[in-house]
Amino acid sequence: MALLKPFSKLPELNTANILLVENEEQLQQNLAESIVLQKTNTNVNVRLARSLPLPIEKEKFRPRIDLVVFIINLTSDLSYQSAETSLKFLDPGYFLGKVCFLVTNARNASVPPERLISVRKLVASLHCPLLYAEDQTTEGVNTAAHRLLAILKVTAGHVPMATGLYLSSLSRCTVPSDIDQQNFD
Amino acid sequence: MEGRNSTVKTPLNHVVTQRRSKRRYSRAMRSCVEGSYLGYTPGHQTVLKIPISRKKAKSRDITNRVDPDQVALLVKKEWQLSYVTPLYKFRHTMLKAYSRELSAFIVSEKPQGQAIEIAQELGFKVNIFVVLGLAETDQDAETIFIQILSKQVFAAKDDAQKVVWSGLLTCINGDVDYLRSLPPEFVSLPLLCTSGPESYSALVKSWFKKTFDCCFGPMCITSTNLQWLATLWTGCHPEKNVQYLKLAWTIPTLPPMDVTYKVNAQDAWMLWDSVRVNATEDSVSIDEVNSFIRGLQTHFFRHFRLDLSAGSLMRVSTALGSAHHSGKIKITSPDYMTTVLQLLTECALLKMPI
Numbered sequence: 001m002a003l004l005k006p007f008s009k010l011p012e013l014n015t016a017n018i019l020l021v022e023n024e025e026q027l028q029q030n031l032a033e034s035i036v037l038q039k040t041n042t043n044v045n046v047r048l049a050r051s052l053p054l055p056i057e058k059e060k061f062r063p064r065i066d067l068v069v070f071i072i073n074l075t076s077d078l079s080y081q082s083a084e085t086s087l088k089f090l091d092p093g094y095f096l097g098k099v100c101f102l103v104t105n106a107r108n109a110s111v112p113p114e115r116l117i118s119v120r121k122l123v124a125s126l127h128c129p130l131l132y133a134e135d136q137t138t139e140g141v142n143t144a145a146h147r148l149l150a151i152l153k154v155t156a157g158h159v160p161m162a163t164g165l166y167l168s169s170l171s172r173c174t175v176p177s178d179i180d181q182q183n184f185d
Numbered sequence: 186m187e188g189r190n191s192t193v194k195t196p197l198n199h200v201v202t203q204r205r206s207k208r209r210y211s212r213a214m215r216s217c218v219e220g221s222y223l224g225y226t227p228g229h230q231t232v233l234k235i236p237i238s239r240k241k242a243k244s245r246d247i248t249n250r251v252d253p254d255q256v257a258l259l260v261k262k263e264w265q266l267s268y269v270t271p272l273y274k275f276r277h278t279m280l281k282a283y284s285r286e287l288s289a290f291i292v293s294e295k296p297q298g299q300a301i302e303i304a305q306e307l308g309f310k311v312n313i314f315v316v317l318g319l320a321e322t323d324q325d326a327e328t329i330f331i332q333i334l335s336k337q338v339f340a341a342k343d344d345a346q347k348v349v350w351s352g353l354l355t356c357i358n359g360d361v362d363y364l365r366s367l368p369p370e371f372v373s374l375p376l377l378c379t380s381g382p383e384s385y386s387a388l389v390k391s392w393f394k395k396t397f398d399c400c401f402g403p404m405c406i407t408s409t410n411l412q413w414l415a416t417l418w419t420g421c422h423p424e425k426n427v428q429y430l431k432l433a434w435t436i437p438t439l440p441p442m443d444v445t446y447k448v449n450a451q452d453a454w455m456l457w458d459s460v461r462v463n464a465t466e467d468s469v470s471i472d473e474v475n476s477f478i479r480g481l482q483t484h485f486f487r488h489f490r491l492d493l494s495a496g497s498l499m500r501v502s503t504a505l506g507s508a509h510h511s512g513k514i515k516i517t518s519p520d521y522m523t524t525v526l527q528l529l530t531e532c533a534l535l536k537m538p539i
Contacts, residue, residue: 024437076494078494078495109405110408110510112409114409
């Protein structure tokens with residue numbers, strides 16, 4: 001079974017590892033460079049993947065992954081389907097605060113609103129936080145990197161008195177019960 | 186004068202026990218559903234549902250209800266769609282006055298800022314008339330048709346004026362609750378179809394904005410709605426031969442690739458029939474539409490190793506009509522016009538940002 005397990009390896013001193021999973025492999029490159037360039041006291045290693053499961057041959061050399069980020073591009077249906085199938089290869093221990101979803105192109109007018117609704121329902125059912133990112137400008141990428149780094153520091157244990165589970169239960173995605181309806185007040 | 190002493194003192198040693206309401210407790214424990222409208226000012230609430238199931242397209246012989254000449258005006262033209270917010274104090278009885286005002290407006294606005302062209306049109310005449318018989322329910326306002334006629338400079342004296350621009354304001358089977366919730370001075374005709382040069386469209390829109398205080402906006406047909414149209418048209422195959430089902434996707438490769446997928450109508454119909462869970466039921470659900478499209482995509486993948494869901498659906502066309510993602514629609518057959526216009530009215534109502 002090729003499940004990615006959160007606690008099967010020992011952590012390294014002052015190091016945090018983040019895994020970016022994206023089917024299109026567009027945003028993850030820019031995001032990775034931006035995360036690494038952010039000013040921080042910890043060593044951040046960014047690993048990129050197209051989908052899970054990760055290749056089993058490299059399992060020995062892989063460090064402990066502190067945060068798994070799924071990047072979903074709303075303009076393509078395949079992105080959402082691929083993220084959904086990758087979720088099966090994640091150990092349930094990850095969903096206690098070590099998984100985060102990042103959505104791009106949410107403001108695009110050609111995106112059918114049903115897709116964002118189904119993404120929100122999926123993320124809310126998993127109790128994970130959902131972030132929105134603007135991937136066309138460098139400021140958008142830097143903002144997203146900054147936010148991911150903040151979450152990463154908590155899940156890697158570098159922030160005292162805060163854990164990933166605590167943070168995720170505060171910031172997780174919720175959907176109102178009438179999300180299928182558009183309301184005009 | 187003794188005033189009533191109405192202060193109540195908190196009892197010092199009395200512990201107030203709160204009755205733990207079971208409903209509140211369970212609500213706090215409910216995980217991913219939250220109460221809404223915490224930040225909204227409570228006002229007149231109108232709710233529009235994104236539809237998950239639709240009625241099957243019925244062949245409607247509308248020549249019984251609509252004048253055949255007017256039907257001929259609607260078919261075989263490519264319309265550009267936009268949404269319209271409700272019109273204030275629009276009267277169906279004052280159409281002649283409106284047409285006079287609109288022609289005067291066009292005459293005054295047209296030459297402004299434009300170089301004199303050789304083949305300039307002279308003498309505009311505007312026709313606004315009602316197309317009776319298209320409205321489905323009592324709540325729908327009657328459809329309005331606008332025509333701009335003009336004569337070319339080099340035309341002979343007795344030549345009739347030609348139509349240079351046409352427009353259609355319509356509301357077919359709009360959401361009943363929404364229409365009923367509008368204040369009485371407002372008329373809702375949420376769908377505008379225009380056909381002709383963009384300069385005239387802009388003039389007509391600015392006149393409407395000035396006179397009826399409404400807003401116009403572009404309407405793009407999302408891929409979900411294009412899929413609805415594809416399945417509705419395919420479902421009409423046993424009654425009226427659609428001849429082919431052509432779908433066009435744009436794949437975001439470098440350089441971007443356009444894929445056109447043409448399916449024989451009989452094969453498409455057989456696939457659709459096998460997807461339908463209850464063939465006798467009148468309504469079509471979104472799951473059936475998704476399975477139909479996914480069936481087509483997996484077939485394509487098996488042959489060409491290209492997953493079409495990575496791209497976006499741009500165009501759907503059959504012998505009954507064609508629709509483009511940017512908001513262009515063409516209806517070639519008058520039979521299913523009401524169903525298509527009903528779907529487009531729903532899109533326009535959902536797109537409106539009231």
